[in-house]
Amino acid sequence: MAIILDHVNHIYGGDTEMAVAALKDVCLTIPDGQFIGLIGHTGSGKSTLVQHLNGLLKPTGGAIYYNGRDIHDEDYNKKELRSKVGLVFQYPEHQLFEADVFSDVCFGPKNLGLTKKEAELRAYQALRQVGIEKEYFYQSPFDLSGGQKRRVAIAGVLAMQPEVLVLDEPTAGLDPKGRDEILDQVAKLKEETGITVILVSHSMEDVAKYVDRIIVMNHGSVMFDDVPREVFCHYRELEQVGLAAPQVTYIMHELRNAGLNVDPEATTLEEAKAEILKALGKR
């Protein structure tokens, strides 16, 4: 059970002078239950890549397999694929359209052909999973705050109960509080249900805390694909492609250069704290 990308290429506007290669020979295996951060600067091909995962875009070269089957086979059920690989777009609140929050979240499960009862049950669960209180269920989605709207939109995808959840920049344009709320809820959801989560972001800071694997994209190719601490070791190269390692990495390196015996590979605040205390205690 996994998603496999086999030498995937994608070229936009292939027959015009403005042809752009958005993906170049991307090979990836995404096993079940991983929490993955997909990082890259603007225009590195992250969004193009995730739209291939549920068959919205067809690769101009290469193939994509979901659970061992080529998703662009003639007889492959794309609709089912899209319920299994849930994709939350950038600014998903722009897709809300129903008169109230609850019916909007019901849209996905209803499209899967579920009964009204089943769809409503799933919508209820999904809304609770993203932390929307009952009092908001029958309000117009357009009256909610930005962060709430976004969570409702995420619930709209969660209600389809996907096996893989892809979130394209879920924190774009949110304040720090809204950002932490959403990321914490995603992490909690991941823990409770064990689904695969792919978090697309351009901020290492955001993902470092949560993910067990980081894929760095640069100009349409995979640049690094490893556990966070290994990826952050390349912080100089990351800077060159317009990204940065978390601030913790920089501090740890500085401390080490200043003569403190700490492990510079600590990626989260907690790890860093433990390392520093250890080094200081030893002295």
Place this chain on the structure above:
Amino acid sequence: MIRDITLGQYYQTDSVIHRLDPRVKLVATFVYIISLFLFHNFTGYLVAALFLAAVIKLSHVPFQYMVKGMKAIMFLLLLTVVFNLFLTPGETLIQIWKFTITKEGLKLSIFMAIRLVFLIIGSSLMTLTTTPNHLTDGMESLMGPLKTLKVPVHEIAMMMSIALRFIPILLEETDKIMKAQIARGADFESGNLIRKAKAMIPLLVPLFISAFHRANDLAMAMEARCYRGGEHRTKMKPLHYEERDTVAYTILVLYLIVLVVVRNIGFLP
């Protein structure tokens, strides 16, 4: 999918046609469209086709790119052909049940189809080679004399330029929302007409909301920069006729003369 609609889009490249004064292109397009309805023989079509082909060649816009835009109006084209084919009275060619195809009908529908195709390629050629800003500048300048009749020329031009500017933005937006809803299991393709129309709601509601938002933001931004209409407004790049524009006008007049001659003598039926 929806990005394939090239009607009204600008194609960025460098060519003689791109560099022409927008007024020339506007007048030429207008004249060309009228010229398509001036003649009724195949020689006329040949001349019109040659003229169009030459302009396409000069414009450096790939022909496939234009053909792709044609797909969007295929339905309209078919409808015209079918109506002309069956509803023109005259000498019967084939009779199928109650429908008769006449010789005149066949001729008329072929002419009509060619005319429509030329008309659309001709006018999309103008938008493909002219930036929206240039286009409206040209329009404003050409409609200038109407100002004396109290026609709000500047305002019309401004509205046109905003509308044109928003076409690609809204197309992109439509594409995005469509994808987002497809990701939620929406189906825009199958089902009968009523189902299809209903399926559009999840697309249209967000689209309208975002369009209103954009309009509001734009109005605000314009006011913040003290926009107050066309009076005493100057241009950073006023339009000037160059030598190539004179040449283009000359070619246009020559084309018209040839057409009128062909119309009257036409050596093919």
